[in-house]
Amino acid sequence: MKFAVIGAGAMGLRYGILLAEAGNEVTYIDTWQPHIDQIKKQGGVYVMRDHQDRHLVPIKLDTPETYQGDPDMFIFFVKQMQLADYLKSCAHFIDRRKHYAFTCMNGMGHIEKLQQYFDDDKIIGGTALIATVLPGPGEVDFMGKRGAGKMNMCPLNEKPDKMCFNLFEELKKAQMNPTLTTDFTGTLMTKVIFNSVINTICTMFEIQMGEFGNFKGAYEMGRLLIDEAYDVCARAGIKLVSSRDEEMEALDHNTRIDMPLHYPSMYQDMSKDRPTEVDYINGYIVKLGRKYHYEAHTHQFVTQAVHLAEFHRQNLAKQRAATK
Template sequence: MKIVVVGAGAMGLRYGVLFQEVGNDVQFVDTWVPNVEAIHRNHGVEVTRDGENPHLVDVAVCYPEEYHGEPDLVIVFVKDMHTVEVMERCKHFLRENTYVLTNQNGYGGAEMIAQFVDRKKIIAGTAMVATVMKGPGKVDFVGKRGAGHVHIVKVEGEPDPFIYKVADEMEKALMHPTVCTDYMGTVWTKLVFNSVVNTLCTLMNIRMGEFAAYKNAEEMSRKLIYEAYDAFDAEGINMEVGRDELVKQIMYVSEVSNPLHYPSMHQDMTTNRPTEVDYINGAIVRLAEKHGLKAPYHSMLVDLVHLKEASRKYEEPVKQV
């Protein structure tokens, strides 16, 4: 399969490298100049797993305007707020038969991609995989090979042969994919997960395991999840799992699967980048308000994250090397 990964950041590199390892033709496209230049300079990207065994992986990367191929699949891993801007720079290689896969963190990425691609050609989903960008041209895959799983779903229409072809390649790469049939339920389930762990770990500057160790972590998770599910019930969204089951999943993943992991929002906060809180907790607030409901817990978290973002100007920025 001919694949273009748009966004050679943490998750983009993980997906692209894994697909490349099982024989796919992978090209990376990125707009982050220091990253592109570092990969060019080093003739590849430095990959570690759980911080160990650094090794160079040969990858091809260029800026969007420099790529003129005809990919079968475009994988989008850019921050939600940059989706339209980056897709505009990539639209020249989005052909009539090109599929686009997005496993972005928040809600709205697929809707923005639909400005450029037929909705029936968009595959959304979720990735329960932890990856950290250590700096330009350096990425750390968290967890043992084969850890985590991926859910993929057509944004519109029933699963077709192509989504199963993508799933087959994911299975070869030990990504453990599940092909789902309910777009809204799939995407919102992961978003609620992120609205708890990403946001609270970011605000408290802690790892997931440190969050799980707090005596009231489960009750905090339950309050946020129940508030979000009230909005989903009003919208008529059928979630993948029930409220209490998602509480259990959050505690298990935080305590057992990825206890040493700092979520992606935390990585953005510590490197002075904008966070995606408006597309995560903020999306829940907007959905609640659409139905005349309030979401005070999530609304407060949005404000607290933005306050923390604003306070960074009083701190010395963290330099990536």
């Protein structure tokens, strides 16, 4: 298959490189100029796995202005707050009746934006429990052994077609361990709830996932957030793909066993003074709850706590700048 990966960040590179290794044609589209310049300068991306075996992988990289391809499918891996601008800049080469869009972006809000450019039967959403880090421009670190991690995928109309099955097979060849589910909203929301615990708590306290998982109060903290989110989804009529207990088991396994040394993507953003996606994760749960006359107080507190952590870092940066 021919793929165009919009967003050559950590996850975009991981999906694209593994799909290319599986025999597919992959082009990347990005707008971060230091990243683009470094990749052009060194002739590709330096790829590591768990900080080891650093090697150069040549890739084809364009900007929205220079891209002239006609892929079978676009893969979107950008931040929620960046997606609208990316879509606008890429609109001239997207044919909504022809092209497919696939994404495993974190949070909620992106599907509605994709619907403005792609027909509903051409949109495939998904979730990924796959850890990847972008240490800096021109390099990426795949966390976990090859084949580690898993993902879910589901077409927006919940009617898989030939292209959806082709994508599934290519992701399987790439060892992304995909599962094709039958409930679109339930699939995406289950991951949102997972992230609403791990991403936000680790970001607030600037800790690795394993430090949270091994904390004796982790279960109680996680259970509060999960129960509240599941209560919201029950009122909204959203059927999640795992039970509350299964979600807790997944949290425990991922934090203590699969990815104990990993810093979640939300922390990676905050540590680089980029805006976090907390409003699209915990904040989304709060808004969904209010729509159905339920106040998700714990998620509201956590949302503001992450913003407070961002605010604190910004103040520290201003203080350091003032003393220079």
